Amino acid sequence: MDGSMMAEGKPPVNTGSTARIPDGFPGERMRVLPRPLVAKARATPPTASVLVTDAGFFPHAAHHGRSRAAADETIVIHCVAGRGLCRVGTRTFRVGPHQVLVIPAGVGHRYEADDDDPWTIWWAHVTGTAIGPLVSALHADEAPVFDVAEPTRVSGLLDTILRRMETDEGLRSLVAAGGAAWHLLSVLVADRRAPSRGRADPIAEVQDYLRQNLAEHIGVDQLAAMAGFSVSHFSALFRKASGFGALEYQTRLRMSLARQLLDTTDRTVTSIARQVGYSDPMYFSRQFRRIHHLSPTQYRTRSGSDAADSASDPDRAGRLSR
Template sequence: MLIRDGFPGQRLRVLPRPRVAEALAAPITRRMLVTDAGHFPHAAAHGRDRPRGAEEVVVILCTGGAGRLEVRGDEHPMAPGVVAVIPRGEPHRYRADPRDPWTIWWMHVTGGDADDLAAAITRPSDDFAPVLQVHDPYAAKSALEHALVSLERDETVASLVSASGAAWGLLAQLAADRARGANQAGDPILAAQDYLRENLETTTGVAELAAIAGLSTSHFSARFRQASGMGVVEYHKRLRSARARELLITTEATVADIGRAVGYEDAFYFSRQFRAINGTSPSGYRAAFRDRSRPHD
């Protein structure tokens, strides 16, 4: 028999339905509202079966033990560091492992942003993917705990907005992780992006990056473009431009020196590349920033 709640040491908060209705008619919380949140440690025999889905988006982070989620005819194992995001109205069932029951942090969220972010995370299509490995489980757990603590405090606007902010941040990060196409720590595309970020002053070819990632050049290029929305050359160019903008704002270095610092030996070529991205020359960018920062009468 499955148990919904009542576990030793559990924490649980559920907003009353009238308060939910009020919050969904108010600014901010109508876009993202945490209606339920909890922490179930070592939740033996825990599980739910929702043939019609839930009224809200369900988010479950496993931080210990194991369990499984069944949705659209597929079974997804849940282990520490794995998060499940189940869109509103999606039929599903989940349960803790009978021999090694999971410990979970969870929340239910509703509102327009909740639905949009859930869709971005799960990709509701032929490759529907309701679970993913969290890159920073500690941050994910902290966000869920923040939402729960806010509801535990009271049901004022301030507390509901605080919970909404934590929920939005977590879902946005999960959507970003999914958009990058990285499903686990140590993903080779993330490693390649980090390598480019740390080596702005050198030019690294696609073949060299593919070798670092352990992929063929064609496979690497396709995965990089899918994760970044652009090719390697354009991605590196934009990283260099971002660093150049920082140096133009925070230092007195010449344009030529800044160009060399981000990998351009030719100052004129650097200026052309900078203008193509920023719509102005490096010196024009610096002057415009200083003008905006100068006190006006």
Template sequence: MPARDGLRPQRLYAVPRRQVTAALTAPVTRRLVVTDAGYSPASARFSVAPTDGARRTVVVICAGGSGWADVGGTRHRIGAGAALVIPAGTPHAYGASPSSPWTVWWCHLRGSDVPELVEALGSPVVPIRHLDRAVALADEIVGRLARDDDAPGRLVGVSGTAWKLLTQLIADRAAAPPPDDPLERAMDYLVSRLDGTVRVPELAALVGVSPSHLTTLFRRATGAGVHAYQTTLRMERARLLLTTTESTVSEIARDVGYGDPFHFSRQFRQLHAMSPTEFRSTTPR
């Protein structure tokens, strides 16, 4: 999402090194421990200079805008709805796109089970099929670390949340069809056009199948048609904007493709049994 006034401020939390050292020898956390985590809105233009990667695995969740990453000598583009996962010890650098800087949650991980979890992902860039869930988990990691205390269960809870985040990414990766699959291409196109109108015949022609076949593919994969899937994506993005920005309901409606904010509010209420304003007021931030 483009930089705008009202985004929550950048946050950064680091676990004291003595606590990390202790956690790496303790039950549960020795398998996975979060050493650092943060949130960077588009306005912060979050980036990391070239580094050898040290002993920490890096996980970045891109919720809006776009960025780039050089991982082991290969350049990758990271867009909204994708995760960047860099194994420990891998030379890397990454940063926000100058024209559309990303909004990201990130964390650094260590522990005996982390390499196996990362290996299961198979690629540094992983598509996220349920962005709101991934963002909620990443934000929970940051929020838990923000509690500046030495409670014994603090790092255990953070580790559990990080485990959920990684296993969700693994599940998303396993469920994703091949990149040349017409369903995947159609889904990717809808993600990129949340703010526009998409006609089923045009989308079908774009991915090389008939409109009826495309509708069948969507119903098999999602249980609903193309437009229902696009509405799900729009509402997913709307929930994210309601909980991570101070944008007005009218601004969010435009961002997710609704020219009429009243129509957007009615659609939101039908799906969530509350208005966008009520959702914002009842959701922890």
């Protein structure tokens, strides 16, 4: 159901009287741009259109909370586990697993984690001349909390934003983070306008994320957070679905692409290793040999020999294709 506004007869989220803290949680990741850089980027194309100023990941954020008279940026928070709430004006909204909270720029608010079941969240602050129409299309000023159909896709985009910002504060990283933020808000608009439907398979969503981000290095704990499960439960479900652990599954996806590149290009092993996520070609070669029992060079040589033999022996070509 869109929105999660508290109503009479529903149990309130327990916020108690615990003092709230803005950050500093074990395992957190966070990047905040220097304010002079933000001012410059907001006045300079192309970052003036879409700019991510802050982004982060807070796991099990006990006692988390923030209160602002107004924010300069639109705030997007994706809750993947646990619970929290947000107060906007005189209204209070619950925030639960697989829901997104969007607070438009300029709106006073307070949000905080539940005391008994603190949330795990991915979040970003976004500004720019192109952001207003997307936020308006979300109707976030009416009901800032809503369900998403593909939560792993949403957390994956927030992870991409954060990874870009973790790289450096150069123009290339800022533009890439802004592009991911535009994609994120577009997905949220599409989700909110789509007919209500059940959640997609979270394990299949993680597998799709790994296929689309072969060169990224992401831990099992973060994949579990994307899916909204504990690490142990996620690992068991993933192995049941795929036959492999999540990292081994990604390694085999990488090796599949590496085989394709070895078969169809004359690129160096080092170049192929980098494309599939390995900065160390020796480590890439060891992983390739572990799975294929051949080094990348041996694999390419044998594949070339098979192709030459097939060209001279049509019957052999037919046998190889079967």
